[in-house]
Amino acid sequence: MMVGGWKIADIGACELPQKIAAGFKEAFNGMVGAKYIPVLYCGYQIVRGTNHAVICKLTQEGNNEMEHIAKVILSEDLDGKFQIIKIEIIL
Template sequence: MVGTWKILDTPECKLPEKLSTAFNDLLDMDGAGYKPMLYAATQLVAGTNHLIICKQTIVAKEPIEFLVYVIIYEDLEGNFVLTRIERIV
């Protein structure tokens, strides 16, 4: 169903190859590192949103770690855009 999040039947830590490449490119940021922990859900829109649970490590003298969710949008041509990073409370 369009617009509804679909929890994956077999969520995994391993991202599909194209999504993994996009994840690494989009989340290559100074000051924080991201490690995918769970590829959890997808949402069919005019393309696909991918929901990934990650460990975020803030680079500091004493690194700080958080659990976050990341949403990456994939358009109909296979291009990827980072749309959201949100801390899980």
């Protein structure tokens, strides 16, 4: 760990609602270099479709594995397909 860096608590995965869990898996399918574990489902926003806010524990993979807490916004379109629209590191 770097001096001044945060040591992220040992946080377990949360149980997302079934549809959100499937959408989360779909949206992150094929992502390499980082692992996202959902720890809190915050809620949703009705737009042209639905946005879902999820807090995740993020582990960046590689020689210097670093951990962060990130806010992930998933967009669910009107056909039920999910994609990531925003990832913001908050800690």
